[in-house]
Amino acid sequence: MTTRQLEIDRVSKRYGHTVALDDITFEVHAGEIFGLVGSNGAGKTTAMRIVLGVLEADAGSVRWDGQALNLDTRRRIGYMPEERGLYPRMRCGEQLAYLARLHGLTAAEARKASDAWTERLGIASRRNDDVIKLSLGNQQRVQLGAALVHEPDILVLDEPFSGLDPVAVDVMSAVLRERADAGVPVMFSSHQLDLVERLCDRVGIVRQGRMAAAGTVDELRAGGRDELVVRAPGAPPGWASSLPGVTVLGSSGDATRLALDPSADDQVVLRAALATGPVHEFAHVRPSLTDLFRHLVAALDGETA
Structure with a gap:
């Protein structure tokens, strides 16, 4: 199956x-x-x-x-290339209808699809303008319309x-x-x-x-490392750098961002932070896709170095 x-x-x-x-x-x-x-x-x-x-x-x-x-x-397949592949001196609506015809739509179907997608993409008022007269953003909308006009x-x-x-x-x-x-x-x-x-x-x-x-x-x-944000106003620089299984990712003001290995104990981190004075924030955070990407690429680069 x-x-x-x-x-x-x-x-x-x-x-x-x-x-x-x-x-x-x-x-x-x-x-x-x-x-x-x-x-x-x-x-x-x-x-x-x-x-x-x-x-x-x-x-x-x-x-x-x-x-x-x-x-x-x-x-x-509807394809949208990174480089713009439109006819710059052809009207937007006419161009989408032409591309729809190339994909097998009848003339009436192509006009209807062109009108529908220029409306949906917010460029209906520019339907009779040449592509070259549009802003880059609106050209990008036309390019998306070209990928969608034949209902791929x-x-x-x-x-x-x-x-x-x-x-x-x-x-x-x-x-x-x-x-x-x-x-x-x-x-x-x-x-x-x-x-x-x-x-x-x-x-x-x-x-x-x-x-x-x-x-x-x-x-x-x-599959990534656990991360913590700790706000301890009285903590000196480097207060967490010697904690086992902890990597200091950076600091901003009184906040320190930490990465914890699976073996690390967050309670050890909390006790170390409290030893410096009041702790205003102690929160586990989810790494962003940007953080995951950087960590993965850095790890793989380390393996192949």
């Missing part, structure tokens, strides 16, 4: 001696938003281009609903939030959530980790062409 999901199975890609992807495996389930994060050059865009068939993998396979992707399947079965977006103002980010986030709720698997890459953490059902961290970690943010947190 097959499951309706996009599968990237042990995919590798090299350019001469440069390894772009190294046996990478992950899946994007129908109805979920999956975020790909990683440093520049980690392999995120290469993975997306192989899904689209723009690049051919040296090894591995890409499947949808248990079957290898073919030309017909790939026509049902799969969405693949490369840095879709780049250059957007907060209102546009909210609009795009809502649209992606709507598509996922309609059963579409949504995969996007982004360097805005706070946004990825807020929006994605699962996250994959890519490093040097390999999937370093994948799961929900809570699952990724479970």
Whole structure:
């Protein structure tokens, strides 16, 4: 029995001696938003281009609903590249209708879809403007419309939030959530980790062409270190640096942020803080996706140094 999901199975890609992807495996389930994060050059865009068939993998396979992707399947993908791929001197509405026709919609269907998506994305008033006359943020909205105008079965977006103002980010986030709720698997890459953490059902961290970690943010947190914030106004600098299993992550004012190894005892930390005077805050905190990313990359870099 097959499951309706996009599968990237042990995919590798090299350019001469440069390894772009190294046996990478992950899946994007129908109805979920999956975020790909990683440093520049980690392999995120290469993975997306192989899904689209723009690049051919040296090894591995890409499947949808248990079957290898073919030309017909790939026509049902909505793709938004990081680099804008629109015709700059073509009207926005006309352009979306044209792209819808290329995906097989009738002229009437294409006009209707173009009107609906320009309305939904907040650019209906610019429908008759050439793309080149729009702000970069509005061009990004048109680019998203181009990915959505044919009602795709799969969405693949490369840095879709780049250059957007907060209102546009909210609009795009809502649209992606709507598509996922309609059963579409949504995969996007982004360097805005706070946004990825807020929006994605699962996250994959890519490093040097390999999937370093994948799961929900809570699952990724479970594999990280426990952290504490301690506010002790009378504590001298370095008060926690010699405590067993404790790493000082930083200080701001009278607050100290600590990472605890599994063997560390938070009560030992509390007693050490109380020994310096009053303690105004002693709270376990959940590491952000940014913290997890930094810690994982630093740990892996240490292993390969």
